Amino acid sequence: MEVVKMMKKIIAATLALAVLAALVPAAMADQGDVKPYKGWIGADSPLYPIKIFLQKLDVSLTFNNNEKMKKQMAYLDERASEIKAMELANNAEALEAALEEYEAGLNELNNTTQAPDINETDYAALEPLLYHHQQCFYGMMNNSTMPLRIQERLRYMFNETVRVRNGMPFYYYNNTSYFIPPGQMKKAENDIDNDDDGIINGSKVPPGLAKKGYVEPVPTITNGSKSWPWDEINYTSTTPNAPHMKNQNNNKNENEYGNYKNENKYGNFKK
Structure with a gap:
C-alpha cells in the first residue's frame, strides 16, 4: 500500500x-x-x-x-x-x-x-x-x-x-524595412471599412505604419526616366535596418529578398 x-x-x-x-x-x-x-x-x-x-x-x-x-x-x-x-x-x-x-x-x-x-x-x-x-x-x-x-x-x-x-510582406523606404502583418496589408489594400483612415497622399497604408509617420515615396522624373528613392541605395551587409542576407551582386532595385516593384510602394519577398 x-x-x-x-x-x-x-x-x-x-x-x-x-x-x-x-x-x-x-x-x-x-x-x-x-x-x-x-x-x-x-x-x-x-x-x-x-x-x-x-x-x-x-x-x-x-x-x-x-x-x-x-x-x-x-x-x-x-x-x-x-x-x-x-x-x-x-x-x-x-x-x-x-x-x-x-x-x-x-x-x-x-x-x-x-x-x-x-x-x-x-x-x-x-x-x-x-x-x-x-x-x-x-x-x-x-x-x-x-x-x-x-x-x-x-x-x-x-x-x-x-x-x-x-513571404512576409513589407514596406521599404528611407533605408528601413517595415514588416507588415498580412492581415493589416490586406485591410489597407482593400480599405475594408471605407473610412479612409489608412490613406496617406492618396495611397492606402496600414494604420500602424501611418502612425509612425511613414510617407509614401514618390518617383523623380529625370529626362523622362522615372527613378524611386531605393534606386539610389547601394545594398551592402551593413545597410541599416534592411532585411538580412543581402545579395550584393544584384542590381540596386532588387536584393535576394526584396523585389521592389517599380509601380508600387510595397513588395513581397520573392518566393
Whole structure:
C-alpha cells in the first residue's frame, strides 16, 4: 500500500514538472544564435509528448491572436533549440521527433500571422527569428553522421523557413524595412471599412505604419526616366535596418529578398 502511495506521489511530481517545463519556454534566439536546449524535458525525454501536448493546449486557450503568435514563436524557437541539441547528441530518432513538431509549429504560426489583429512590432520579430532558424538548419543539413532521411528533412525545413520568411510582406523606404502583418496589408489594400483612415497622399497604408509617420515615396522624373528613392541605395551587409542576407551582386532595385516593384510602394519577398 505504501509503495502504491509513493508511486502516485512520484507520478504526480513528474507531471507537475512536465507542466512547469512545458509552459516556461527557453528564451528566444538572440544575437543570431540558436543554442542547444538545456531545459528539463528535451526531445529525447519520455515526457516530451506530454510537454508538446501542454504547449499546444496553452496556445489553443490563448484567444488573442497577437498573444497566440508570440507564444507560438517562443515554442517554435524551443523546437529549434531541441533540434540543435539532438544533432549535437547524434540522436537521430529524437531529432526527427523535434523536426516533426517544428514543422507543425511553423505551419500553425504562419496561419496565425494572417489574422487582422496582429501587431506589426511583434510580427517584425518573426523575420530575424526565422533567419536564425534558417542558418541553424543550414549548418546541420550536411551532417554526414546523421541518416540520409534526417539530412533530407533538415534541408526541407531549411527551405520551409526560407519560404515563410520570404513571404512576409513589407514596406521599404528611407533605408528601413517595415514588416507588415498580412492581415493589416490586406485591410489597407482593400480599405475594408471605407473610412479612409489608412490613406496617406492618396495611397492606402496600414494604420500602424501611418502612425509612425511613414510617407509614401514618390518617383523623380529625370529626362523622362522615372527613378524611386531605393534606386539610389547601394545594398551592402551593413545597410541599416534592411532585411538580412543581402545579395550584393544584384542590381540596386532588387536584393535576394526584396523585389521592389517599380509601380508600387510595397513588395513581397520573392518566393
